[in-house]
Amino acid sequence: MVTDVFGDGWHATAHYAAWLSGERLIEPTCTLANAKLTPEGQAILVMLASTRPADRAAMPIGPSGLHPFAQLRPEPDRVAMEAAIRKAEVALPKDTVRFMRKDTSGRPTIVLLGAANARLPMAETHWSISFKRAHHRDHLYAWLLAQPDWWQGWYRIAREQRAGALTEHLLTLFIGQDCEEQGI
Incomplete structure (x- = not known):
């Protein structure tokens, strides 16, 4: 609300x-x-x-x-959220594609990093989304951490199509998952 x-x-x-x-x-x-x-x-x-x-x-x-x-929900327990995120991050396989939490211009942000289109081994941001509140960002980030098998495919969507296509794809996944959980 x-x-x-x-x-x-x-x-x-x-x-x-x-x-x-x-x-x-x-x-x-x-x-x-x-x-x-x-x-x-x-x-x-x-x-x-x-x-x-x-x-x-x-x-x-x-x-x-x-x-x-x-519906109005209280903010989650920050310590528990950070512990769950750290545990999930440690379990991730080492990969050149990864999601990360950042603060961009004072806004909590999630970025998707992948190989840069350069001769030197570099990474660049291919997609990002920012939030007004850190706990909103952390909820999405925790969900992303649970999906590492999909990261390469999502990276290809952002790199080969456009960043907005990845946002649309993730929104479609959320809607489908929510409808499935509610039996709609």
């Missing part, structure tokens, strides 16, 4: 929660994650549900209607 609705602005989220509380639409709280509607808030929700277009009437209203990825 913080990322999707408020552009990763925790202060804006807290301000909105305070405003809803001040209007007596939710019980006093500083977060929206556990907010409870007041009777007035419930009445407004019923009114809004009653005026929904017919094609959206079956959709649930409120947090239960959000996709699991859109």
Whole structure:
């Protein structure tokens, strides 16, 4: 919710929660994650549900209607995340193609390094993606670390097609994996 609705602005989220509380639409709280509607808030929700277009009437209203990825989650335990990443990195085979975590212009980033198109043995960045928050980057990085058998193929996609083609390919994989896990 913080990322999707408020552009990763925790202060804006807290301000909105305070405003809803001040209007007596939710019980006093500083977060929206556990907010409870007041009777007035419930009445407004019923009114809004009653005026929904017919094609959206079956959709649930409120947090239960959000996709699991859109639900507010706390930041993971940084120490546990770093330990899991280090363990996965140590187990990787030595290869000329590898994903790495970096900070680029102050933004947490993942880069794909591979052989440079040069006569000297060099590596260059063929693909990168940056995030607003390090734990978002680390979630993707941990997923990438679990897929080393695919790295050469993904490197070829980024090098021979374009970097955007690799981004599209990874997004397609995520969507397919999520649908599979949900039985869709």
